[in-house]
Amino acid sequence: MIDFQLTEEQKALREKARKFALDEMLPVSKKYDQSGEFPRDILEKAFKAGFMNLRIPKEFGGPGFGSIESVIVVEEMAAACAGITTSMYVNELGAEPIILMGTEDQKRRFLVPLTQQFRLISFATSEPSMGSDVAGMQAACEREGEYYILNGDKFFITNGDYADFFIIFARMKGTKRHQGLCAFFVPRETEGLSTGKPLPKLGHRASDTSVVMLRNVRIPSENMIGQEGNGFLLAMLTFMHTRPAIGAMATGLSRSAMEYAINYSKQRQAFEQKISNFQALQHVLADMYSRIEAMRLLTWKAAWLLDHGTNANIASSCAKLISSEDAMNIATQALQVYGGRGYLENYAVAKLFRDAKLFQIYEGTSQIQRQVISRFLFEEYQPTMKGI
Numbered sequence: 001m002i003d004f005q006l007t008e009e010q011k012a013l014r015e016k017a018r019k020f021a022l023d024e025m026l027p028v029s030k031k032y033d034q035s036g037e038f039p040r041d042i043l044e045k046a047f048k049a050g051f052m053n054l055r056i057p058k059e060f061g062g063p064g065f066g067s068i069e070s071v072i073v074v075e076e077m078a079a080a081c082a083g084i085t086t087s088m089y090v091n092e093l094g095a096e097p098i099i100l101m102g103t104e105d106q107k108r109r110f111l112v113p114l115t116q117q118f119r120l121i122s123f124a125t126s127e128p129s130m131g132s133d134v135a136g137m138q139a140a141c142e143r144e145g146e147y148y149i150l151n152g153d154k155f156f157i158t159n160g161d162y163a164d165f166f167i168i169f170a171r172m173k174g175t176k177r178h179q180g181l182c183a184f185f186v187p188r189e190t191e192g193l194s195t196g197k198p199l200p201k202l203g204h205r206a207s208d209t210s211v212v213m214l215r216n217v218r219i220p221s222e223n224m225i226g227q228e229g230n231g232f233l234l235a236m237l238t239f240m241h242t243r244p245a246i247g248a249m250a251t252g253l254s255r256s257a258m259e260y261a262i263n264y265s266k267q268r269q270a271f272e273q274k275i276s277n278f279q280a281l282q283h284v285l286a287d288m289y290s291r292i293e294a295m296r297l298l299t300w301k302a303a304w305l306l307d308h309g310t311n312a313n314i315a316s317s318c319a320k321l322i323s324s325e326d327a328m329n330i331a332t333q334a335l336q337v338y339g340g341r342g343y344l345e346n347y348a349v350a351k352l353f354r355d356a357k358l359f360q361i362y363e364g365t366s367q368i369q370r371q372v373i374s375r376f377l378f379e380e381y382q383p384t385m386k387g388i
């Protein structure tokens with residue numbers, strides 16, 4: 001049965017999230033973008049308001065939301081500031097591997113601290129020499145009694161400088177490609193772990209992006225999430241659960257870009273009339289609206305599949321691919337509606353344009369999503385047409 005209605009609880013959650021985004025995030029969005037300062041105060045407010053750790057089950061202190069609720073919240077937050085939302089959402093990315101493969105004891109030890117007080121957890125697969133090719137990671141782990149020793153560098157780690165905890169992926173020494181990857185819960189204060197200076201970025205400047213260095217970091221074996229060699233599967237399952245939220249972020253950003261473009265077009269004059277009178281411009285806005293509807297539907301479909309315990313791998317990749325590509329196009333078109341003013345930092349659309357680009361890159365680039373979808377087409381998809 002297909003049902004596009006939100007429940008009363010979901011509608012109330014959206015209203016609450018929208019109010020938080022407009023009251024707390026939007027007014028400071030420009031400030032944090034320009035200064036690059038970490039928006040800790042806003043994240044703490046979001047934590048207190050119940051907008052972080054969305055999918056942590058109630059028994060471990062979280063709200064126990066499903067993926068639908070998660071994408072509803074994320075769309076609203078990203079409509080106000082994608083950069084702050086990226087920092088906020090990384091706790092979902094960090095908690096997801098524990099939710100997916102943690103033992104009951106690990107969930108109690110690792111998830112409960114995230115919900116009891118404001119804490120940040122980062123997720124680290126990427127390295128200086130690899131990002132897309134997760135199976136190609138070099139950071140190494142080796143067993144020594146009841147411990148694992150980790151060595152290597154992680155690159156591009158969101159909130160890395162501020163995280164209290166990390167989920168770090170590394171390869172068992174002597175293994176190759178997919179077989180040998182492992183995931184560990186690593187507290188920040190662990191000896192041998194350090195972080196570098198924040199990496200300067202084009203957009204999402206309110207989110208911190210850092211290098212994490214591991215030098216003989218000793219992790220108790222009971223901090224391994226899943227089994228030895230399960231790390232690749234765990235990373236892919238995590239992305240299946242979190243990619244719809246990138247679709248939701250792209251949807252939120254696009255909605256704002258469209259709304260700013262409508263508002264501006266109604267007051268800007270050219271050729272002795274409002275530019276909103278030009279049909280060419282009206283059609284651009286109509287395309288934006290219809291693409292945003294499509295982005296949201298794909299995102300909600302992927303989230304719905306996840307909430308129904310169904311394999312959402314392809315749906316998640318479709319949601320992320322289409323939404324990120326469309327967000328970049330919509331942000332570009334919105335900037336065009338502003339003409340020269342769109343190119344100035346005085347107006348919000350310049351930031352939206354810079355922020356939109358990241359959706360095509362992190363949590364698997366657009367090319368990687370296409371690779372996932374095309375592999376499905378050639379290996380699993382059942383065509384109706386038999387001939388050529």
Ligand SMILES: Cc1cc2nc3c(=O)[nH]c(=O)nc-3n(C[C@H](O)[C@H](O)[C@H](O)COP(=O)(O)OP(=O)(O)OC[C@H]3O[C@@H](n4cnc5c(N)ncnc54)[C@H](O)[C@@H]3O)c2cc1C
Nearest residue numbers: 123124125126130131132156157158361362363364365367
């Ligand atoms: C702001 C920011 C925050 C990030 N946060 C995190 C984080 O918190 N944790 C984390 O682990 N990582 C994080 N990342 C890393 C991110 O996931 C990677 O940048 C991304 O996966 C791409 O990897 P790469 O940069 O190494 O590019 P590469 O993998 O080197 O790719 C370079 C280019 O080649 C293309 N390409 C690669 N392989 C193929 C292929 N098989 N077919 C076609 N094209 C291909 C890519 O699409 C890309 O265009 C973050 C990145 C950024 C920019």
